[in-house]
Amino acid sequence: MFTTYRRRWQLSRVKPGDGSPLPPFRLWQLFTRSVFAVDLPGPDGGRFEVDLRPGADGSTRRSPASLYRDGVQVARANLPATFPVPGGVVEVAAGQYGVKRAHLVTDGGAEHLLTPHPGSLEGRRARLARRFPRASWAVGAVAVVVILVGGLLALGRGLEAVTHSPAIAAQVGTFTMPFHLSTTGLVVVGVLTALAGTERAITFRSRFLIDRRPGRRRRG
Incomplete structure (x- = not known):
């Protein structure tokens, strides 16, 4: 409805x-x-x-x-x-x-x-998938890993900021990231995550699901 x-x-x-x-x-x-x-x-x-x-x-x-x-x-x-x-x-x-x-x-x-359109980002990415399916799968796999790492880093930074509030820390304790990236490192991670997100978007996998690996047959 x-x-x-x-x-x-x-x-x-x-x-x-x-x-x-x-x-x-x-x-x-x-x-x-x-x-x-x-x-x-x-x-x-x-x-x-x-x-x-x-x-x-x-x-x-x-x-x-x-x-x-x-x-x-x-x-x-x-x-x-x-x-x-x-x-x-x-x-x-x-x-x-x-x-x-x-x-x-x-x-x-x-x-x-x-x-x-063959000249668009979506068209060029689709052509890569047709001509070089294994390379396409590898690119997708790297994109998924980058997105997951970027998401985990963002989640960790958010938890650290929230749990260091006195009121919340008194209830659940604090969470501290095991390492902290420099400003340059954060910028690099942000850029890579954006590129990976774009790669997934132009394959119409905006939920970041990776393609089925070439050469494997689906059962059933």
Whole structure:
């Protein structure tokens, strides 16, 4: 029920497009723009593309999310957004590290990930996974480890700060980190964690789940 109400609310926020053509994707837009596409069959179908610019807002010329049909803008909205298309809707959303949802949801409830533009971060990462699956798995594994380490360090620093409050210390005692990173070390960990989070986001694994290891067959 919540999903239905959310979808209706997002559909109500969609505005008509201005009929402008889809701008070409440029290399310098790697970290500010994503483009996804899906080809829908039938007389009402065509090629639908979603141009996502999470950093855009009402004060910028571009909308955060724009829907194009055969290269012409037909709708626009703020993120998260739901666009009506023949046979279903296209749902898009952005998170802290990038796009976290770009799916076609059919009227029957099936979900399909849209195809990323080959020049985008998502498209380049998908190409790496296709061409070098083992290297892709290794990159994902490193990203997960970095995120876990960064999360544990943040948790430890938080516990240390909270338990050193006199009122809490009197009840549960204190927790002291076994080591403390320098300011430079904290910056490095923060940057690595952000990069790892971005890597997981562009593979649409925003919950930091790692890919199944190449070469292993799923049972059942």
